[in-house]
Amino acid sequence: MDNNISKCLPINGTDYVEFYVGNAKQAAHYYQSAFGFQPVAYAGLETGLTDRVSYVLRQNKITFVLTGTLTPDSEVAKHHIKHGDGVKVIALWVDDAQKAFEETTARGADVDFEPKSYSDEDGEVVLASIKTYGDTVHTFVERKNYNGSFLPGFMEWNPNYRPTETGLTYVDHIVGNVGWDEMNNTVDYYKDVMGFEQLISFDDKDISTEFTALRSKVMANDNMRIKFPINEPAKGLKRSQVEEYLDFYVGAGPQHVALTTDDIVSTIASLRERGVDFLHVPDEYYENISDRVGNIDEDLKILKKHNILIDRDDKGYLLQLFSKPVEDRPTFFFEIIQRKDAISFGKGNFQALFESIELEQHSRGTL
Numbered sequence: 001m002d003n004n005i006s007k008c009l010p011i012n013g014t015d016y017v018e019f020y021v022g023n024a025k026q027a028a029h030y031y032q033s034a035f036g037f038q039p040v041a042y043a044g045l046e047t048g049l050t051d052r053v054s055y056v057l058r059q060n061k062i063t064f065v066l067t068g069t070l071t072p073d074s075e076v077a078k079h080h081i082k083h084g085d086g087v088k089v090i091a092l093w094v095d096d097a098q099k100a101f102e103e104t105t106a107r108g109a110d111v112d113f114e115p116k117s118y119s120d121e122d123g124e125v126v127l128a129s130i131k132t133y134g135d136t137v138h139t140f141v142e143r144k145n146y147n148g149s150f151l152p153g154f155m156e157w158n159p160n161y162r163p164t165e166t167g168l169t170y171v172d173h174i175v176g177n178v179g180w181d182e183m184n185n186t187v188d189y190y191k192d193v194m195g196f197e198q199l200i201s202f203d204d205k206d207i208s209t210e211f212t213a214l215r216s217k218v219m220a221n222d223n224m225r226i227k228f229p230i231n232e233p234a235k236g237l238k239r240s241q242v243e244e245y246l247d248f249y250v251g252a253g254p255q256h257v258a259l260t261t262d263d264i265v266s267t268i269a270s271l272r273e274r275g276v277d278f279l280h281v282p283d284e285y286y287e288n289i290s291d292r293v294g295n296i297d298e299d300l301k302i303l304k305k306h307n308i309l310i311d312r313d314d315k316g317y318l319l320q321l322f323s324k325p326v327e328d329r330p331t332f333f334f335e336i337i338q339r340k341d342a343i344s345f346g347k348g349n350f351q352a353l354f355e356s357i358e359l360e361q362h363s364r365g366t367l
């Protein structure tokens with residue numbers, strides 16, 4: 001790849017993921033009670049906002065912002081009417097937001113908002129934002145001169161209600177679903193505008209069942225802290241999960257956020273106990289699993305009991321599981337992943353998953 005391009009946009013990691021939701025107060029409670037996120041900050045009428053309210057939650061290196069509207073005609077309201085609950089902002093932590101903005105817009109990124117500095121008693125933050133697929137945006141966050149817990153303009157949110165964490169540690173990757181034949185344009189955007197590189201490619205023969213199919217390419221930045229698989233639907237006999245997403249989200253958008261854990265068995269057990277629903281994995285999945293994945297540290301019986309999926313690549317293996325959609329529409333969901341040196345995304349599991357997802361679609365009448 002062209003190193004000049006990749007070096008023009010150094011990214012330290014995912015800064016935060018912001019969801020636009022129908023009821024931020026109740027969504028915040030769900031992320032506390034079900035996922036064990038800890039309360040960090042709040043903004044709303046009390047901090048001088050008039051059109052929206054935001055709750056900031058954190059678990060280790062994962063920061064989520066849940067934003068709801070206070071008026072019927074705000075940007076948040078319009079987004080929510082169209083898309084339902086979903087990810088609006090994938091914020092990227094950079095050392096120089098002005099430069100990140102200039103470099104990407106010079107190479108063709110559409111502007112969401114121009115660089116702007118915000119400060120309070122904890123220091124200064126510079127934010128700038130560009131558009132990506134659908135109505136999703138990438139906000140560059142420069143916080144090297146800031147010591148506050150989130151951003152200027154937010155106040156401390158310190159409720160008594162604090163369920164324990166569930167062992168989630170950081171954002172591993174964020175998958176985008178784009179429309180028919182839009183995958184390559186989106187991949188080119190990440191290559192040409194952001195300086196990302198393609199990691200692995202699946203074609204529709206890799207990920208399909210008798211009825212449905214998808215194509216996927218994975219884009220990553222040079223230090224691999226940002227990984228964005230991009231899916232598009234492929235022709236099948238019936239409506240695929242990506243088509244179902246596009247229909248219900250009304251366009252392209254983030255499909256899932258993968259969160260890592262150092263102990264997937266305890267994390268999944270805890271999430272299930274707190275009411276998070278996961279995709280069902282058929283018993284047959286585990287029948288010949290040893291032939292496919294070889295020796296692993298974990299007890300297969302325990303993995304089977306918790307319905308945890310296993311896949312291997314040439315670097316190691318990974319353990320993963322996918323939640324059911326976490327909002328009313330069958331759109332966005334979470335992946336929980338533990339990497340044991342594998343750098344891939346569970347290609348060997350896609351077949352088993354597709355069949356499980358089709359069962360879910362069948363129950364919704366959307367296959």
Ligand code: FE2
Pocket residue numbers: 173175256258335345
């Ligand atoms: Fe994933």
